[in-house]
Amino acid sequence: PTFSIVKFLLYAFMFVMIFPYLPGSDSGIFKGVSVFIGVLFSLGSSSAIANIIAGIVITYMRPFKTGDRIRIGEMTGDVIEKTLLVTRLRTPKMEEITIPNASVLSGNTINYSAPAKNDGLIIHSTVTIGYDAPWKDVHQALIDAALRTTGIMQAPTPFVLQTGLEDFYVSYQINAYIKEVNRTTAIHSDLHRHIQDVFNERGIEIMSPHYRALRDGNTTTIPADHLDEGYKPASFRISSNPDQ
Template sequence: MDLAELPELIELEFDVEQNEFGLAIVANGRFLSVATPADAEFEQVDLEVLAETHLTAIKGAIERYRSGRSDEALIQSAQVAMAWTVAFFVLTFLFLKLRKRVIGFLERLTIRRFTRVEEVTNALVKGKAVAKLLGFAANIVLWVFYLFVLYYYVTFVLLSFAQTRPFAQLLLTYVSQPLIDVTWGIAGFLPNLITMGIILLITRYSIKGLRLFMENVEAGTFEWKDFEPHWVRPTFNIARAIIIAIAIVFIYPLIPGSDSRAFQGLTILAGIMVSLGSNAVVSNMMAGLFVIYRRSTNIGDRIKVGEQVGDVVEIKMMETLIKSVKNEMVSIPNAQLLNSEVVNYSRKIDGRGLLVHTTVGIGYEEPQDKVEAMLIEAARRTRDLKKSPEPFVLWAQLADYAINYQVNAFTTRGSSLPRILSDLHRNIVDVFNENGVQIMTPSYEADPPEPKIPQQPWDGSLARIQG
């Protein structure tokens, strides 16, 4: 290196001298290299030929080093660097001038496409949101492209000068080489990528075929013995999950880095996190399967779970939605539904229907046959209570001050149970008032001078006054 940096006015004189190691190459009295007999034997050439080859290579390297740092070379390098600079500034000007126009064009094009699809407000709002996201993504891509242009501009300028060429080579090594490695990696991954694409296509069309089959089962085109219609959707979801799981098993080994310890450790960590955080989720999902397939509850049934009474609206994997008698939407976790007693008012057992009952307390002094007849009459007056089988009365309890009579009657309108009970209570009060019998429920302390019953029937005068 010292010899190459000497001024060109100093002429270099090269000699080949014999020494104890072999033929040494010397320039202006400085030792540069030596060709040994072992080197000649390895290269399978004569020792003199090998020494001459070394001398030619050294002369060429020094000449190239000096020519790259000559005045003419510096002028040419400056011209090349100036050309790259002009091109960079032109690209910078175009980037700053056209960036917003390109983003605006993409946003307008997106909104126009959404407007053509559907001319409604919701679609327009959605189109604007998608256009903003697309514009944001385009802005990022353009800035990344500009940074790449800036990076390679600096690299090419440094490559133009022999003095700064090593720094340019370092920059190319840090960025270009990883990009090349990624490109070759993608090219090597293409066979696995094609295999993954085939697996995904098979999975997609398998799910489509399964969906078509299930839709035909739901429509009644295909008959499936003992298969409930409300099982179609959960069965499809379960089968789809199984198909996707099988596809993941086949695809997993094809993923780049799947066999590395880091990837395996990340997979184990994700599995532990899911297992620790999903006990309740898995419990509700398993309970949902039992609720769906055990046929104890169907959509539309009037059920009672704990204190909640309502109609089943939807049975999901995690929860069951019921609409209460007060028109409230109640969400019940399937685990609770599985572990609780469920009363189904809509399910037919023996064909007679649901047995509606209520209890009243009547004093011991009243004739029992008369009381039973009045209760049966009240049941017969109640709409939606069946006349056959006939209503009947049971003696529920001999209390301290009254006999508790329980009137029972069948109905097939389990969904109307609150209204039926209300009508039955009203009719009981009316019948007992008509016959001058006092109902002693819920509390009784002493006999009043006269029975606490209305003396005159209401003629509706208050309603007429308010009207």
């Protein structure tokens, strides 16, 4: 890139130096045409110049390279080409997106491939489970589901964060490390399948996104292993007045 920039500057300097020696350069017509072309160039190339300058800055910042999985704004994909004017991405759906370098430089860029080469990239997914399910069982089920998933690293071990205590359920977020960033979509899908399988095997209801059921409200939602031995839910007492 440095050689290309220096070569372009040398050609531009050479043109400026030889311009006065061109035949007819002193004539009024030649000067008028030169001014007209200069005005057209200055009016029509402002965005192109901005993209070129942004491309040079991006080249030396090195936020990503060809083949990296990145996110620019709302678009995520693999970098397939970088030029001084544009950056091209290929999305997981095999769509090719062309982004002007000025837009790349003015926004935020997330590089998923860079951290994955060393420690691994963390992917995550959230499920919501009722308060009647012991949180330790939920944590273990999520970790076991992650360890069954192809593409998720066995070490470091996946871990769970409880991200919210909502009105009707608890939000659990499973976090796991991966190396194959270009397979993120497939790994996510496989992880979700294993979460369903493990939770069904262990009798834990997934309350996502919302689950409604009519149940006896007198029965506590505290897990059974926290209740006193011989616990019985309170019963209904109904009385009637035959005169009314």
